[in-house]
Amino acid sequence: MKANKWTSMVLVAAMTVPVLAACGKDDAGTTANADEAKGNLNATGFPIVKEPIKLKFLAPSSTTPDWNDVLIFNEYEKMTNMDIQWEMIDEKALKEKTNLMLASGEYPEALHSAGLTTKDLIKYGSQGVFLPLNDLIDKYAPNFKALLDKYPAIRKGLTMPDGKIYSFPRVFDPNFTSVNMGTKLWLNKQFLDKVGMKEPTTTEEFYQFLKATKENDLNGNGKKDEIPLATSGDTSLINMFKGAYGLGNRGTLHPYVDMDPTSNKLRFIPADKNFKQLLEYLNKLYKEGLINQDLYTVKSEEVYARANQGLFGAVMTTNPRTAYGLDYYIGSPTLKGPNGDKLYSNYKASLVNIGAFVLTDKNTNPEATVRWIDYFYGEEGSKLFFMGIEGKTYEKKPDGSVDYTDLINKNPDGLNYTQAISKYLTWRSSGYPAIVMEDYFKGSEGQPDSVEAAAKVKADLPKELWEPFNFTNEENELMSTLGADIGNYVTEMQAKFITGQVSLNEWDNYVNTLNKMGLDRYMKAYEAAYGRYSQSK
Numbered sequence: 001m002k003a004n005k006w007t008s009m010v011l012v013a014a015m016t017v018p019v020l021a022a023c024g025k026d027d028a029g030t031t032a033n034a035d036e037a038k039g040n041l042n043a044t045g046f047p048i049v050k051e052p053i054k055l056k057f058l059a060p061s062s063t064t065p066d067w068n069d070v071l072i073f074n075e076y077e078k079m080t081n082m083d084i085q086w087e088m089i090d091e092k093a094l095k096e097k098t099n100l101m102l103a104s105g106e107y108p109e110a111l112h113s114a115g116l117t118t119k120d121l122i123k124y125g126s127q128g129v130f131l132p133l134n135d136l137i138d139k140y141a142p143n144f145k146a147l148l149d150k151y152p153a154i155r156k157g158l159t160m161p162d163g164k165i166y167s168f169p170r171v172f173d174p175n176f177t178s179v180n181m182g183t184k185l186w187l188n189k190q191f192l193d194k195v196g197m198k199e200p201t202t203t204e205e206f207y208q209f210l211k212a213t214k215e216n217d218l219n220g221n222g223k224k225d226e227i228p229l230a231t232s233g234d235t236s237l238i239n240m241f242k243g244a245y246g247l248g249n250r251g252t253l254h255p256y257v258d259m260d261p262t263s264n265k266l267r268f269i270p271a272d273k274n275f276k277q278l279l280e281y282l283n284k285l286y287k288e289g290l291i292n293q294d295l296y297t298v299k300s301e302e303v304y305a306r307a308n309q310g311l312f313g314a315v316m317t318t319n320p321r322t323a324y325g326l327d328y329y330i331g332s333p334t335l336k337g338p339n340g341d342k343l344y345s346n347y348k349a350s351l352v353n354i355g356a357f358v359l360t361d362k363n364t365n366p367e368a369t370v371r372w373i374d375y376f377y378g379e380e381g382s383k384l385f386f387m388g389i390e391g392k393t394y395e396k397k398p399d400g401s402v403d404y405t406d407l408i409n410k411n412p413d414g415l416n417y418t419q420a421i422s423k424y425l426t427w428r429s430s431g432y433p434a435i436v437m438e439d440y441f442k443g444s445e446g447q448p449d450s451v452e453a454a455a456k457v458k459a460d461l462p463k464e465l466w467e468p469f470n471f472t473n474e475e476n477e478l479m480s481t482l483g484a485d486i487g488n489y490v491t492e493m494q495a496k497f498i499t500g501q502v503s504l505n506e507w508d509n510y511v512n513t514l515n516k517m518g519l520d521r522y523m524k525a526y527e528a529a530y531g532r533y534s535q536s537k
Contacts, residue, residue: 037365044188045458047081047369048371052085056108056364058098062091062429063422070123070321071424072388080373091429102129109363110373113431116167116355118160118468119476124358125166127526131359131366132164140370144189147171147435156536157351157467168373168433170353172530177461178454179445180348183236184327186320186453191218191226192315195425202336203244203281206314213313227306228290232298234498236316237282239346243460244337245274246308254489259464266527268519270490271511273493277338279497279504286498296495319444331453334460344457349465357433374436386427386440393424404442469529478525482518 017307040049059067067073067086077083087108088099098114101107101319102121102124124130134170137145148155151174158165172179189201192211197398199204210228217224231237239255242248247269250258260267269275285291292298292306307324320329336342357373375381387394404421411420422428438446471479493510496502502510 011159016161031386033364038214038367041092041365041367041371045423046079049081049365049368051220052081052367053081053368054085055110056085056087057110057112058087058089058101058108058114059112059426060091060094060429060431061088063418063428064429071393071428072384072426075389076375076384080372084372098217101296104226107360107362109360109365110369111358111360112433113356113429114358115431116358118354119473119480121166121355121358122160122162122470122473124477125164126162127461128361130166131361131363132166133168133370134163136359136366136370137165139211140367141374142375143374143381144168147377151350152537153349153465153467154351156533157349157470158354159276159536160327161471161472161532166358167355168357168377170356171435172348172350172352173389173435173437174350176436176441177458178443178450179436179439179441179443180349180350181344181346181454181457182241182347182445183316183318184450184453185332186241186315187318187332188213188313188315188328189428190328194218198334199330199333201333203241203338206332206335207281207285207290210285210313211288214288219310221309225311226313227311229285230292230303230306230312230315231295232300232303233295234282234495237295237498238278238345238494240316241282241335242269242275242278243276243288243343243345244335244341246337246339246343247272247274247278248340249343249462249464251314251347251349251462252345253349253351253468254466256487257523259324264522265529268514268523270494274339276504279494282498283500283504286502291479319447319450321423321449322444322447327449331449331456334457342460343462343531344460345462347461349467351467353431353433354468356431373433378435379437379439382435382437383440385432385434386425386436386442388424391470402440466533469526471525471529477528478521482522483525486514486517486519486522489513509524 040051040053042050043049064070066088067084068088073084073086094115096150098111098116102120107129121130125132137148148158154169154171155165158167160166174180187209192199192209195209195212195216195218196307197205197209199210213226213228215224216226217482218226235255241250246261248255248258249261256269257266259265260272282291286293304324307315307320307326312320314332315329317323320326334342334344355423359369363369376385383402387404390402392398392405393407394404396402403409407424408417408420412514415423418428426432427434438451493502497504
């Protein structure tokens with residue numbers, strides 16, 4: 001019933017706006033309301049507002065179905081004096097329904113975790129539907145402003161071509177190496193010991209380990225059925241190994257473009273001669289049966305079953321212990337390639353889910369709303385968001401660290417770990433606005449073995465990471481047409497090269513096709529966006 005009432009109110013409001021404007025009262029009324037809202041605001045500390053207020057926010061209904069009665073936001077309401085009335089949208093229909101709401105004018109005061117893209121921000125920001133946040137951040141978001149000041153690249157990535165910031169994003173703490181790595185390459189320590197090998201440090205040594213895994217019955221089941229390297233698709237495969245060929249020196253947010261160290265100009269990675277060399281290496285692994293032959297079709301259930309049969313010599317996942325319950329894997333060091341390159345390129349920049357939270361022009365308390373969301377970009381807010389309430393969902397340990405209580409770890413109602421988290425917290429919903437800190441994030445990337453694996457490659461990370469580039473409307477149109485065509489062609493051909501469906505003797509024809517498709521126009525758009533990004537303050 002709340003949704004219907006809200007929609008009716010919006011329609012009534014929409015119908016009365018022209019009348020008020022015609023009478024000359026709209027601007028005066030708006031100013032009076034704004035002054036009243038500011039007068040109710042506490043500039044610092046809690047509560048955020050002196051007298052309670054209600055605001056309408058949109059959020060996705062997925063792992064936590066109803067945020068109107070969830071522990072952390074119930075607690076935060078007491079702290080802030082702000083009652084958020086959550087309009088929950090099924091995550092599967094989120095994009096479609098959000099677009100309809102924005103197009104019709106029937107939208108709430110803020111959109112939380114709605115998965116908005118740069119294109120959305122530019123479109124609705126220029127129309128005035130999304131509020132520009134630059135001044136509001138400077139005045140009312142001390143945590144987020146400190147983050148932008150400390151890491152200027154994040155500010156660059158958030159700033160649209162018109163110079164305005166329209167959103168609060170999800171941010172991975174730049175010091176949290178494991179979460180920025182995401183998928184890692186893990187080695188079966190039991191297999192290494194059985195074949196008498198040390199951890200491989202080069203692509204050739206890794207190849208020799210994979211061969212030894214294939215040629216021996218290392219899991220002792222009487223069959224040579226081991227899968228030397230297990231993966232699903234080729235995205236992680238390419239990202240994981242391209243650093244050994246000197247590629248991907250600006251991170252994975254720009255999978256096709258980095259900086260050519262010889263010319264100091266933007267480089268289209270899939271057309272570079274080193275990319276051909278990478279594909280030759282991956283084709284060799286595939287041809288010799290050292291990669292699972294169904295990498296393009298394998299289902300997650302099959303991966304899980306194979307893992308639990310002890311078949312994998314090496315695997316690419318966030319953490320094989322949390323994913324498969326296997327504790328005998330160790331993180332691989334960075335592999336040096338045949339030309340002496342040693343770069344861990346499978347690494348994200350910190351700015352992810354750029355449109356995680358926006359304020360709309362219907363927001364009656366923008367200053368309070370900015371203060372409300374800013375809390376989750378500081379240490380205490382991050383602890384609340386990811387850990388919940390001390391004494392209920394988490395407790396402090398003697399060493400000062402925090403961990404979930406048995407309400408999460410050994411739920412008395414029989415809920416598993418993820419179910420228990422989702423009952424009390426909302427961070428398992430994707431695309432949330434907050435900073436992800438190592439001290440408080442207890443997902444796979446925050447586990448001690450993941451952190452240990454990340455430490456092995458820390459010295460080999462890219463020296464500079466690019467945040468997202470923000471294209472103009474015209475450039476976005478080009479990227480959604482020509483860019484999509486080029487991306488589809490690259491995806492198709494790299495799969496054919498890896499599996500041998502197309503010989504790498506056809507490389508020159510492949511590059512010529514890219515050029516005929518309009519690669520020069522693609523790169524000019526990229527160069528223009530990079531120019532704005534690099535000059536942005």
